[in-house]
Amino acid sequence: MVAMPALDQDVLARRAEIVAALRGIVPGEGVIDSEVGMRPYESDGLTAYRQLPMVVVLPETTEQVSRVLRYCHEHGVKVVPRGSGTSLSGGALPLGDGVLLGLSKFNRVLEIDYANRVAVVQPGVTNLGVSNAVANEGFYYAPDPSSQIACSIGGNVAENSGGVHCLKYGMTTNNILGVEMVLIDGEIVRIGGKHLDSGGYDLLALVCGSEGPLGVVTEITVRILKKPETARAVLVGFPTSEQAGDCVARIIGAGIIPGGMEMMDRPAIHAAEAFVHAGYPLDVEALLIVELDGPEAEVDHLLDRVSEIAQSCGSTVLRASTSEEERLKFWAGRKAAFPAVGRIAPDYYCMDGTIPRAKLPLVLARMRELSEQYGLQVANVFHAGDGNLHPLILYDANKADELERAEKFGADILRLCVEVGGVLTGEHGVGVEKRDLMPVMFSETDLNQQQRVKCAFDAQGLLNPGKVFPTLHRCAELGRMHVHGGNVPFPDIPRF
């Protein structure tokens, strides 16, 4: 387990005073300090980690957020922002000496502007809520994490979330144009707007995927798109994962970027089929779901090409959806893969590395060895188009040391991802979970530069500390320059 920063006893001693001050800012039930009341906030989607916050605050206006943050800044109190609490990396894990700032009351769609194809929403609106708000006019918001009924758009921004359609349509960062954000000292800033691209530095690029430590996002301008006219999915089964991987590479190599391209391995196929009866073949090692979207003529044309490629790669099952109902059924299994796996084991631990796709066979083979070594089963679902792998490690938290083994197994998988040229996390974020693995991918210099960025926003380290970075440095220490005055050897660089 990853260790969180030691509790600040001085702050805890002032708890009553802090709670009272916060009540002065957010009236009524917006401040929760009872143990039962705070219990629902003790963890996010990474349930292995639990911690009650010092106090929960649920503001309703940007003004309140600003005043809460200003108070916390002035009084040295830590703050953890929270959307819907579905983060799988512990990004919204509370701190025992900190305020948990929930954005759930920011749940309004403020403006829908079809002429400019944008919507302005509050951060607590769910991801699906955005799409639903514009569905009447045939529009939608493209990034679609599997958690979309629950997760908030603010959380999506913080995590730069993706979904099965992000191969073609991009992740959150590619689909937002502006935010209103409150800095830790209470200052309210606007970044971007309805226009494309920013003027000065691209702060949106930093905020998106930062996991909440730069500021609290209180409003978001997202791009909305017209729904494609048709979408069809094809199920393709293969005797080996190598063939499935080859098929994916050849589809992209042929210049086709499908709306979605997902892969599942045998354990995942079996779990999903038993759960939702999607009609998946059970006698294959790998199953691909390839979705093509666009005008009907294009979809039909591409479906034929994908089918040809699949056959030339040795597919043994090939079934194209012939109705919207059937297409949704194909997806139902994949979308329910996590809960499906959750039924076959008491607990599962979801990993999220990305690899260069060509390394898939190697990674799967190594994973099988690790699975034996740790004595834990693993099922794989894979955003095959972009190489984002979700191994689900099955364990039982009630058995001694199984969680610890699962964590070690997971860490080994992520190290493997980095070793083959990939990364620790494709869409779930570093959070608490992968914090201590950051040095596998980044040098101390790399990490120090990232932390300096954090310092530019929050010099005291009060916003969501203890996440993302394995070692917390003081900003003053990071800011120091080590210039070797005069001692630098004259570099032997060609001059003109």
Next chain:
Amino acid sequence: MTDILKPRDEQDVAEAVARALAEEKTLEIVGQGSKRAIGRAAQTDMTLDLSKLSGIEIYEPEELILSARAGTPIAEIEKALAKNEQELAFEPMDCAPLLGGKPGRGTLGGMIAVNLSGPRRIKAGAMRDFALGVRAVSGRGEQFKAGGRVVKNVTGYDLPKFLAGSWGTLAVITQATIKVVPRGEAVETVLVLGLDDTRAVEAMSVAMGSSCEVSGAVHLPVDVARQLSIIPIASAGKSVTALRLEGIPVSIAYRKDKLQKLLAPFGELGKLGPRDSRNFWRAMRDAAPFAGETQNPVWRVSTSPSEAPRVAAAIRASAKAEIFFDWAGGLLWVRMPGKAAEEWAVRSALAGRGHALLMRADPAVRASAQVFEPLEPGMAAISKRLKESFDPKGILNPGRMYAGI
């Protein structure tokens, strides 16, 4: 004469920056210098020329990624991609027509540093959306990397996207990984003739809000259209609103038909075939209507499409500028009639609803104007702190974007 350093590798770059730090000298970072005339006019002690830091290191078409050293010519990258029917979807601009100099210049590092995207921005995204990973040397002389070599990654802050558009003021990019994508098999263009700005933006909005997957939407008022060398546009004798369709032919045929039906109520329709389309969209990418001379100031103004007609009218009212619209109205190219930048005309028309960049002007004019959109105090303070976090002594392209940054 300023000293020109030509590093051969990242180590050289790190040493050059360390040396500059020790000697308290400032550095101008250049690739092939194709965009040197953009930005605030600033003096530096030395030039760090990255053109020798060249070469594609990894190109995996099926993984959709390409890694190259920062000084690699964009032309070399585009050539390699074309061999595999791939492209840079964001259409990096060739600045030569607008700024003068030899066409086809520009390097990967410079392309990222300026984050200027062409007409396909509205569908495919901006340059920064394709920045996946970087290696760089900060103003502290430290070599660091960020991002990765895969298309999907959220490990750590997204510094590759952040460095895009920072104009070399934060770090010297030495190597970068970008996302590359298949290019459309075919291209065609649907034209609507004779619309005024407001109707044109409405027409483009209808097109963009349809499922026709339009990958370019520009409007050229008649005075601008006349200056193009593409016959069907120049000889129309009317304003031209153009919408690009790309993809496989069977899909284009269908979408063209649909788009024409949607646009018929707006006015007379026309079209451009594949060859004219290619030339036309390249011309739009490079702001070619304002090429030919390199004297009169040109602004590049980004706003929301529905604001665009109002902004254009306000600028014209006070400065008699020529204006055309890209990005379905979201991007205005503005050429001033005389030598003056007419900054007040542009900024007061925009009134903070977007941003304006003075893309072209004499050094003397640039020295007295705000080249980049002025920042609100809060944003200015953060920007300054961010600059300091990368480059505390202010030695990298100091003042290129803002005074003190």
